[in-house]
Amino acid sequence: MVESGKISASQAGKLLYLTVIPTAILTSPAMIFKVAKQDLWISPILAWSGLITVFIALRLHRMFPGENIIQAGERIIGKFLGKMVGLIFPLFYLYLNGIVVREYGEFVVGALLVNTPLIVVLGSMVLVCAIVVRGGIEIVGRFAELFLPAFITLFLLIIVPILPDLNISNMLPVMGEGIAPSLAGTFVLQLWFSEFITYSFILPFVTDQKNAAKSIMFALGAVILTLVVSNLATLLLLGGLTGDYAYPFLILARYINLAEFFTHLESLFMAIWVLGAFVKICAFFYVTVLSAAQWMNLSDYKPIVYPLGFLLILVSLWVAPNYQEMTRAISTSVNLSIFTVFVAIPVLLFGLACVKKAVHKNKNRR
Amino acid sequence: MEKTKRKTVPLLLALSLCTFWLAGCWDQTEVNDLAIITAAGLDLTEDHQLELSIKINVTSSSGAQQMGGSSDPSGGGGGQSIVRSVKGKNMADAASKLQQVMTRKVFWGQDEVFIFGERLAKEGLSEPMNFLLRHPGPRERANLFVSKGSAKAVLELDPPVERSVADALRSMAKERTGLNITMKELAQMMTGKANAAVIPLVEIKHTQKPQDSFPFIHGTAILKNGKMIGRMNAAATRGILWLRNEINRATVTVSPKNSEGTVSVQLLRGQTKLVPHIHGDDWAITAQIDAQDDIIENTTDLDLTNPQHIEVLKSELQADINRRVRTALTQAQKKMKADIFQFADAFYRQYPKEWNRNKGRWDEIYPKVEVRLQTNVKIGKSGLIGQNLF
Known part of the structure; x- marks a missing residue:
């Protein structure tokens, strides 16, 4: 067993929530607005890929208890093919995490630490995450549990003071052009919702398995609610400008003005961003390290944490030459590849597993 | 014992090294x-x-004010x-x-x-x-x-x-x-x-x-x-404020017909709602203006405790608001042809399909949009005295 740590179902749920939400708050309003216009807040409600991935993660774990999707894959399609498919996951998580790390760095450098070299911001974050990941799943889970209240408090500290400045008429007409634009918005959002497949890697370490389904559904619901609130707030404040800002939610924090006293609160948003990105990078990093160790049949994953961390920094610099290219890639090719790896492959594996089970049953009956 | 010491020394060293960066002197910018x-x-x-x-x-960077980040300029001579x-x-x-x-x-x-x-x-x-x-x-x-x-x-x-x-x-x-x-x-x-x-x-x-x-x-x-x-000008701006639903504070003085002197009222609350209608090629906007006023001065012979007289005053005030709104409207709509009241958004919100079909023609349509005013003034308190005493 590579990992000996255990976490509770509620920690797993909180971890997943903090894994999905931070980058979604930052960039999704602008990206969804481009397709869904003033219906951008409906898109999270219609997000279906989250349900699919959560369902598959849970069912696969029920079929193969104590195993994650890679290990289950080896059982379903055989050792060789399973290894081939299994290699995709650590590589893809490394790549995706590279994008997240880069997004984090670009934002911190672009909005706050203008004179700091990107590599310093990226490197220090990855170093901290590497230390956490070496601590194992228990540490990652506990950080999620520790940071969630802080995250929600900061989130509300931005949403509540901005309420007087919101203009309800910005959301009209609701579904003026039918449901199609908001459905198109869910295609953008599946980028984040597919990340729920990460649960498959966490599930084997959950102690109270009977609460596992409940806590993940809770996390999914919380993600939808948070996105509806944040998207609605940005829309009601910025209206038609939502799509024009790179980070609409940041503008929200900047616009707060309570009694001429609570102003210039963008550092609050920075705190949210650093907290959230930290948990997200940790979770993805952990999955990368774990699945790589399992793939290579290592007895311990700790020795490969720092090397992979170094690789992570490099990947984050390699993913795109600049921020513009990266945002373009996120809404086009990355979106598609996430769909392939996080939705299509699990669906295929799950389908094969079901077929195999049915065939097996038939044989037994005969 | 020996082992822990070997670990503690580098740790302390690393911690004390941190003070160099955590002090923030690297990128310091003093006020x-x-x-x-x-x-x-x-x-x-x-x-x-x-x-x-x-x-x-x-x-100021010198003298007694040196301490404390931002000095209050109105305080010490800075x-x-x-x-x-x-x-x-x-x-x-x-x-x-x-x-x-x-x-x-x-x-x-x-x-x-x-x-x-x-x-x-x-x-x-x-x-x-x-x-x-x-x-x-x-x-x-x-x-x-x-x-x-x-x-x-x-x-x-x-x-x-x-x-x-x-x-x-x-x-x-x-x-x-x-x-x-x-x-x-x-x-x-x-x-x-x-x-x-x-x-x-x-x-x-x-x-x-x-x-x-x-x-x-x-x-x-x-x-x-x-x-x-x-x-x-300032008078027409009041009309803009009404139509954009941004009116906040206003004192209006009217001189009612058939009586000498003036009545002044202070606006307590004002609200405007733009309701668009499209019938075929006729685009129209109804501006529902609600205002609540308090009377602050009355030099006429109107008895403002008398509901009938209040009615007279009401219609005067409504006419006054309408006049201001019309002034702003004629200037913006007919002369400058600039949709500063965001009628376009009002139409889009109510009639997204018609809007999308006609959005290229908005410059043509806008000057022809018929604006109907439904002004409703409520008069609240009349102050401590009713009739003009003098």
Whole structure:
């Protein structure tokens, strides 16, 4: 067993929530607005890929208890093919995490630490995450549990003071052009919702398995609610400008003005961003390290944490030459590849597993 | 024992090393190293260059005020402010040259007021707005004004009472006797469906003592496609405020028919709702205006405890509001053909399909939109006395 740590179902749920939400708050309003216009807040409600991935993660774990999707894959399609498919996951998580790390760095450098070299911001974050990941799943889970209240408090500290400045008429007409634009918005959002497949890697370490389904559904619901609130707030404040800002939610924090006293609160948003990105990078990093160790049949994953961390920094610099290219890639090719790896492959594996089970049953009956 | 010691020493060393970075001296910028811009003005010069003027508060770096980050200028003698200006090809060019004439580091984060000179406004505001929205320094909540004459002249004022000209302008905008437009709102109007915008117009009130001259908001600049195409006076601005549902404070004096003297009322609450209708090719807007007034003066022979007399007054007040709204409407709709009341958005919200079919023709449709006014005035308290006693 590579990992000996255990976490509770509620920690797993909180971890997943903090894994999905931070980058979604930052960039999704602008990206969804481009397709869904003033219906951008409906898109999270219609997000279906989250349900699919959560369902598959849970069912696969029920079929193969104590195993994650890679290990289950080896059982379903055989050792060789399973290894081939299994290699995709650590590589893809490394790549995706590279994008997240880069997004984090670009934002911190672009909005706050203008004179700091990107590599310093990226490197220090990855170093901290590497230390956490070496601590194992228990540490990652506990950080999620520790940071969630802080995250929600900061989130509300931005949403509540901005309420007087919101203009309800910005959301009209609701579904003026039918449901199609908001459905198109869910295609953008599946980028984040597919990340729920990460649960498959966490599930084997959950102690109270009977609460596992409940806590993940809770996390999914919380993600939808948070996105509806944040998207609605940005829309009601910025209206038609939502799509024009790179980070609409940041503008929200900047616009707060309570009694001429609570102003210039963008550092609050920075705190949210650093907290959230930290948990997200940790979770993805952990999955990368774990699945790589399992793939290579290592007895311990700790020795490969720092090397992979170094690789992570490099990947984050390699993913795109600049921020513009990266945002373009996120809404086009990355979106598609996430769909392939996080939705299509699990669906295929799950389908094969079901077929195999049915065939097996038939044989037994005969 | 030996083992723990071997671990503790490097740890302590690492921790003490951290103090070098955590002290924040690496990137230190002290308040008295900054030129904190409180207001900025943009003008177009004769030779078509952009002149950027800034007002900075000089935070003194010497003497007794040294302690405590930001000193209150109105307190100890430090409240000096100066104006500097530079010229450049465009906003970014001028802003980058700014540092050349400053001994301190230019800091935009506290700049809450931007004034555009009238000439620049006529040439177009899209270029400077692009810079201001892109740059992370200027705030989305900064107040915008257009000055009659040059913006630099406004900045050079040091009005009494308030700490700085920026504070003076901001508090006046907040009082809402005129418009209060923030950078975010202007960007919304300029990119919106109506493509027309309004910005409060600032004038300088000259007094006998030149150092007491002060700026005040007087009327509105009307923009279409990012360019200023005209202005409205203070009376018409009230009509704009009504139609844009931004009315806040107002005292109205009317002289009712068939009676001598005047009645003054103070607006307590005002609200306007635009309800669009489309019937075939007829586009119409009903403006439902609700106002609640308190009577503050009455020199007529009307007995304001008498409901019948209140009715008379009501219709007078309604007519007065309608007159103001109509003035603003005729100027904006018929003369300047600028949709400053955002009728376009109102139509889009109610009739998205019709709007999308006709959005290319909006410039044609807008002057023909029929505006119906449904004004409803409620009169609340009549004060402590009823009839005119004298």
